[in-house]
Amino acid sequence: MTTPDSTRSRPSWRSILIWTAISVAAAIAWAVIALIRGEEVSAFWLVIAALGSYAIGYRFYARFIANRVLQVDDTRATPAERLDDGVDFQPTDRRVLLGHHFAAVAGAGPLVGPVLAAQMGYLPSTMWIIIGAIFAGCVQDMVVLFISMRRNGRSLGQLARDEIGPIGGAAALVGVFSIMIILLAVLALVVVNALAASPWGTFSIAMTIPIALLMGFYMRTLRPGRVLETSLIGVALLVLAIIAGGWVQASSWADAFTLSPQTLVFCLVIYGFVAAVLPVWMLLAPRDYLSTFMKIGTIGLLAVGVLIVAPVLQTEAITDFALDGTGPVFSGKLFPFVFITIACGALSGFHSLIASGTTPKMIQKESQVRMIGYGAMLMESFVAVMALIAACILDPGLYYAMNAPAGVLGTTVESASTAVANLGFTISPQDLQAAADAVGEESLVARTGGAPTLAVGMSEILSSVFGGDGLKAFWYHFAIMFEALFILTTVDAGTRVGRFMLQDTLGNVWKPLGRVSWKPGIWATSAVVVLAWGYFLYAGVNDPLGGINQLFPLFGIANQLLAAIALTVATTVLVKSGRLKWAWVTAVPLAWVAVVTLTASWQKVFSEDPRIGFFAQRERYADALAQGDVLAPAKDLDQMRTVVTNSTVDGVLAAFFALLVVIVILNAAWICWRAVRATEPLPSTEAPYVESKLLVPAGRVSSAEESGTAEDRP
Amino acid sequence: MTVRRLLGLVRWYLRELTGETAYDRYVERHRLAHPGVPAMPRREFERWRTDRGDEHPRARCC
Numbered sequence: 055m056t057t058p059d060s061t062r063s064r065p066s067w068r069s070i071l072i073w074t075a076i077s078v079a080a081a082i083a084w085a086v087i088a089l090i091r092g093e094e095v096s097a098f099w100l101v102i103a104a105l106g107s108y109a110i111g112y113r114f115y116a117r118f119i120a121n122r123v124l125q126v127d128d129t130r131a132t133p134a135e136r137l138d139d140g141v142d143f144q145p146t147d148r149r150v151l152l153g154h155h156f157a158a159v160a161g162a163g164p165l166v167g168p169v170l171a172a173q174m175g176y177l178p179s180t181m182w183i184i185i186g187a188i189f190a191g192c193v194q195d196m197v198v199l200f201i202s203m204r205r206n207g208r209s210l211g212q213l214a215r216d217e218i219g220p221i222g223g224a225a226a227l228v229g230v231f232s233i234m235i236i237l238l239a240v241l242a243l244v245v246v247n248a249l250a251a252s253p254w255g256t257f258s259i260a261m262t263i264p265i266a267l268l269m270g271f272y273m274r275t276l277r278p279g280r281v282l283e284t285s286l287i288g289v290a291l292l293v294l295a296i297i298a299g300g301w302v303q304a305s306s307w308a309d310a311f312t313l314s315p316q317t318l319v320f321c322l323v324i325y326g327f328v329a330a331v332l333p334v335w336m337l338l339a340p341r342d343y344l345s346t347f348m349k350i351g352t353i354g355l356l357a358v359g360v361l362i363v364a365p366v367l368q369t370e371a372i373t374d375f376a377l378d379g380t381g382p383v384f385s386g387k388l389f390p391f392v393f394i395t396i397a398c399g400a401l402s403g404f405h406s407l408i409a410s411g412t413t414p415k416m417i418q419k420e421s422q423v424r425m426i427g428y429g430a431m432l433m434e435s436f437v438a439v440m441a442l443i444a445a446c447i448l449d450p451g452l453y454y455a456m457n458a459p460a461g462v463l464g465t466t467v468e469s470a471s472t473a474v475a476n477l478g479f480t481i482s483p484q485d486l487q488a489a490a491d492a493v494g495e496e497s498l499v500a501r502t503g504g505a506p507t508l509a510v511g512m513s514e515i516l517s518s519v520f521g522g523d524g525l526k527a528f529w530y531h532f533a534i535m536f537e538a539l540f541i542l543t544t545v546d547a548g549t550r551v552g553r554f555m556l557q558d559t560l561g562n563v564w565k566p567l568g569r570v571s572w573k574p575g576i577w578a579t580s581a582v583v584v585l586a587w588g589y590f591l592y593a594g595v596n597d598p599l600g601g602i603n604q605l606f607p608l609f610g611i612a613n614q615l616l617a618a619i620a621l622t623v624a625t626t627v628l629v630k631s632g633r634l635k636w637a638w639v640t641a642v643p644l645a646w647v648a649v650v651t652l653t654a655s656w657q658k659v660f661s662e663d664p665r666i667g668f669f670a671q672r673e674r675y676a677d678a679l680a681q682g683d684v685l686a687p688a689k690d691l692d693q694m695r696t697v698v699t700n701s702t703v704d705g706v707l708a709a710f711f712a713l714l715v716v717i718v719i720l721n722a723a724w725i726c727w728r729a730v731r732a733t734e735p736l737p738s739t740e741a742p743y744v745e746s747k748l749l750v751p752a753g754r755v756s757s758a759e760e761s762g763t764a765e766d767r768p
Numbered sequence: 769m770t771v772r773r774l775l776g777l778v779r780w781y782l783r784e785l786t787g788e789t790a791y792d793r794y795v796e797r798h799r800l801a802h803p804g805v806p807a808m809p810r811r812e813f814e815r816w817r818t819d820r821g822d823e824h825p826r827a828r829c830c
Contacts, residue, residue: 241830279787279788282782404830412826570823
């Protein structure tokens with residue numbers, strides 16, 4: 055088969071010079087990050103290393119995958135062109151689609167993971183975020199997008215069933231559902247930890263509900279379809295809500311908005327249920343517009359801030375915790391746990407659901423999978439790099455005072471200061487209080503979950519560009535708002551998606567439950583989904599060992615296992631379509647993620663270290679409980695029982711996730727073996743070739759991309 | 769590029785991204801497919817478009 059490469063002209067001198075310069079810049083930046091010790095390293099180098107590597111990855115590796123491996127063909131009509139119905143399927147400008155796709159894949163994940171992983175130092179995290187994205191995350195997104203596009207936009211679950219078989223397909227479906235539950239619980243936990251005992255934050259976030267309702271009614275009745283003006287009004291009200299939060303905190307209303315974590319769980323569960331059963335136009339649609347604007351705006355703002363301020367990293371390149379596995383934020387050594395903790399930003403299985411959802415139905419030309427699939431993931435990876443920077447510019451003493459579990463730190467600045475000293479870092483009680491005062495919070499002790507830490511880091515960066523120290527508290531709460539806003543959107547949308555999956559499955563057993571318009575069915579299935587994530591959220595909030603500490607590894611494992619399923623589907627398709635020679639493109643990241651996640655699950659299930667192994671932890675606490683003893687950080691026998699229950703549930707889940715993935719991989723390996731042995735190629739599941747008639751206009755401005763590459767032209 | 773063109777480009781992008789242009793596209797499509805038949809008014813179209821979301825949930829990622 056010929057590829058566009060065989061007719062390619064020789065590269066020009068100009069292009070050779072530019073790419074040499076980019077490579078040299080990236081190499082110097084990597085050398086600075088990796089080799090300089092004991093001196094201050096500027097965050098600027100991280101940005102250069104990231105951007106340089108992305109450019110090279112996009113220009114060379116993504117192009118190689120598109121042309122050689124996937125063999126994209128712009129003469130072949132995409133489903134958007136063939137099935138154009140003006141609704142689901144419609145050819146969409148690739149820059150617009152990139153925006154849609156990016157808004158759908160990027161959320162709180164790439165912001166939280168790197169913050170937690172910062173306990174291992176900036177070097178391993180930076181390397182995994184950048185290299186992982188280029189060779190694994192972006193590849194997964196792009197290949198799944200392509201495979202789904204060639205099959206009229208089938209979902210990951212359908213692809214797994216078609217390509218691997220009923221068992222693999224069923225395992226993938228169960229995997230997707232249970233992963234979604236854990237994901238929603240962990241994200242909601244991040245919000246709870248950010249809002250607990252913070253009247254300012256709680257008020258601002260609570261205000262997003264009336265703001266969204268107002269926008270919803272405005273668009274429904276007054277100005278149908280005027281999304282831009284409605285969003286502008288919404289964003290203005292949002293900023294007002296953040297400012298008003300400061301007033302509320304200083305007023306007599308403060309008590310009404312000072313909520314305990316348990317109360318917040320209750321509020322979130324109720325909110326999740328109501329939001330999921332209300333019609334989308336009221337809450338979800340306007341909230342989605344708001345969070346998209348906030349997302350793109352804030353990330354842009356942060357990028358500008360990092361480039362202007364070029365803050366100095368305070369964290370070590372590699373900390374002792376990375377090597378001995380005793381870190382307080384999450385337990386376990388660098389391998390495998392850094393690769394679990396940073397899921398989104400390097401490789402995120404959840405993206406495969408988006409890449410096999412709406413996006414493949416809207417692509418104009420096959421070659422655009424490179425820009426949309428690979429490109430959007432590079433952008434998300436860059437978001438993760440910036441989150442890492444925001445965490446690493448904080449004083450390590452403050453970082454640990456915020457991120458170690460409450461059971462370790464106690465509740466006062468004095469106890470936290472002592473606990474941080476025991477970890478080998480220093481922060482005085484006065485400094486800790488001053489840091490809280492600067493951002494307008496009562497206390498920063500044990501504000502786990504990543505969001506508050508990121509918000510402190512962002513407020514440092516943004517206040518030194520815009521507004522100075524006086525605006526620190528505003529920027530802190532702006533950052534909290536920004537994260538909470540799209541976590542709540544994810545919770546709402548995720549509950550709906552979970553409900554539909556449940557209805558779909560249960561509809562096979564009892565017909566009425568499958569009907570999407572039967573109200574009791576909707577209420578019942580929504581309640582099941584909300585209670586499922588609500589259970590883990592509640593367990594996380596009440597866990598004496600720290601909910602984030604316990605649940606985040608589970609979330610990471612779940613997300614990476616979904617990536618393993620997606621990469622297995624991708625590899626199977628490559629092998630079945632006679633591209634065994636190129637199957638390494640997805641098989642190598644698959645092998646890596648399988649090794650990482652299965653090792654992590656193994657340790658989480660079988661490790662004898664009670665800090666890591668869930669069952670070892672269970673045994674330790676169950677033994678003590680039998681003796682009537684109380685082990686710190688538990689304070690009484692009830693808390694002891696809580697630990698025993700939680701570690702049992704978590705351990706069973708870790709084992710269950712691993713089992714699902716092993717089933718999918720083994721089933722796929724057998725299919726691949728059959729495909730390789732078969733004398734004739736297995737039947738293709740692709741939609742048949744139809745010649746494309748679509749001429750893609752160059753758009754309003756032709757980008758450098760278009761002038762530089764031949765394969766983009768139809 | 770002039771400032772005016774840049775602003776125009778930003779406006780075009782935001783309108784496309786938020787789906788403000790969906791109605792224009794629908795009217796154009798309708799005119800070609802069913803000449804002479806009046807298209808849905810904007811209010812009705814936007815309702816129909818938003819309400820589709822009730823039965824076609826779209827996942828948001830982490």
